[in-house]
Amino acid sequence: MLVTYKFRLYPTRTQESLMTETLETCRLLYNDLLDDRIRTNAKAFEQKRALAAFRHGNKFLMAVHSQVLQDLVFRLDKAYGAFYAGLSRYPKFKRKDRYNSFKYPQIGGFKLVGKRLRLSKIGLVKAKIHRPIEGTPKTCTIVRDIDQWYACFSAKTEPRPSELRSGQPVGVDLGVLNLATLSNGRIFENPRCLDNSVARITSLQKSLSMKKKGSANRRKTRVLLAKAWRKVRNQRLDVAHKVSTILASEYSTIVFEDLKIPNMVRNHNLASAIMDAAWGQIRTLTAYKAERNGGRAILADPRGTSQKCSGCGETVPKGLGERTHSCPNCSLVLDRDVNAARNILAAGLERARAEGQPLLVQRRRISKFVPAKQEAYGFSRG
Numbered sequence: 001m002l003v004t005y006k007f008r009l010y011p012t013r014t015q016e017s018l019m020t021e022t023l024e025t026c027r028l029l030y031n032d033l034l035d036d037r038i039r040t041n042a043k044a045f046e047q048k049r050a051l052a053a054f055r056h057g058n059k060f061l062m063a064v065h066s067q068v069l070q071d072l073v074f075r076l077d078k079a080y081g082a083f084y085a086g087l088s089r090y091p092k093f094k095r096k097d098r099y100n101s102f103k104y105p106q107i108g109g110f111k112l113v114g115k116r117l118r119l120s121k122i123g124l125v126k127a128k129i130h131r132p133i134e135g136t137p138k139t140c141t142i143v144r145d146i147d148q149w150y151a152c153f154s155a156k157t158e159p160r161p162s163e164l165r166s167g168q169p170v171g172v173d174l175g176v177l178n179l180a181t182l183s184n185g186r187i188f189e190n191p192r193c194l195d196n197s198v199a200r201i202t203s204l205q206k207s208l209s210m211k212k213k214g215s216a217n218r219r220k221t222r223v224l225l226a227k228a229w230r231k232v233r234n235q236r237l238d239v240a241h242k243v244s245t246i247l248a249s250e251y252s253t254i255v256f257e258d259l260k261i262p263n264m265v266r267n268h269n270l271a272s273a274i275m276d277a278a279w280g281q282i283r284t285l286t287a288y289k290a291e292r293n294g295g296r297a298i299l300a301d302p303r304g305t306s307q308k309c310s311g312c313g314e315t316v317p318k319g320l321g322e323r324t325h326s327c328p329n330c331s332l333v334l335d336r337d338v339n340a341a342r343n344i345l346a347a348g349l350e351r352a353r354a355e356g357q358p359l360l361v362q363r364r365r366i367s368k369f370v371p372a373k374q375e376a377y378g379f380s381r382g
């Protein structure tokens with residue numbers, strides 16, 4: 001399985017300007033490749049061949065590692081693939097502030113040397129390796145996040161079944177009041193830090209809308225807004241890592257509701273969009289950590305999980321504000337979310353049995369650098 005590691009980089013001034021130059025060269029080339037595809041219907045292999053021949057006459061292209069340039073053809077292919085699969089819009093030309101990463105797709109372009117990362121054409125860059133990489137890194141993506149730089153490695157590792165887990169399956173109800181409620185009654189509270197960040201983003205967005213277009217003040221506010229988003233992304237990911245680590249290390253089977261998270265994000269306010277993204281990350285991270293630990297994460301049909309009685313199966317209607325489940329049929333009285341989590345657990349195990357094999361939660365991209373649509377929208381309005 002592939003695991004992603006992300007480390008902060010501390011480039012020197014020279015290295016930083018080389019990386020900025022690389023981003024710009026890649027962006028321009030990406031736009032050229034897109035233009036070429038639109039005009040001539042060029043295929044990926046033709047573009048790769050043309051690129052290899054063309055590179056030698058150009059000092060800007062020569063200043064970038066050849067595989068980093070070739071990767072742009074793949075990147076474009078992926079964009080087209082997503083478009084044809086109906087997952088995204090037609091590939092767009094990239095503006096300067098929307099182009100923030102380049103990728104070394106193979107070992108050879110990059111190498112970890114102690115606490116430093118050797119990048120071809122850039123040099124030996126100081127890195128904060130805060131956890132060891134298991135397995136061999138296959139690719140290395142350099143990411144600019146406003147004024148910070150990161151390296152993301154994807155490495156192949158073998159699952160390592162742990163002996164520590166109790167072996168108990170658990171159902172998880174993800175919510176707003178409490179971030180996660182487990183079928184055994186355990187609760188993960190919703191961190192307050194996210195609320196503060198939401199308040200700050202809201203106020204910055206308001207202040208941005210009042211600034212004159214093209215003014216220096218507006219630019220400054222946009223940077224502040226982008227940094228506020230970064231903070232909220234980091235906080236959210238941090239929370240998701242903590243919850244998922246606990247779930248994946250203490251339980252053998254973890255059942256989540258099969259909610260179509262990307263669809264839910266639409267038409268929501270800011271705070272709930274952030275919560276939706278947090279739930280998505282918890283599920284994704286739990287799935288891969290569980291797999292790594294030799295466990296599994298599965299999905300349950302979400303229908304009726306909050307209304308059904310987990311004791312007797314009777315439907316007990318309740319409003320959104322009702323916090324307690326109280327069954328007139330079997331007189332079970334239980335916290336609303338714990339009742340839901342128990343139903344989720346039962347439904348997940350039932351489904352896994354019926355379909356004969358564990359339904360692993362599909363692993364999505366765990367990179368946090370690609371903002372959810374809502375965020376991108378807020379940012380582009382500036």
Ligand SMILES: [Zn+2]
Binds near residue numbers: 309311312327
């Ligand atoms: Zn009941």
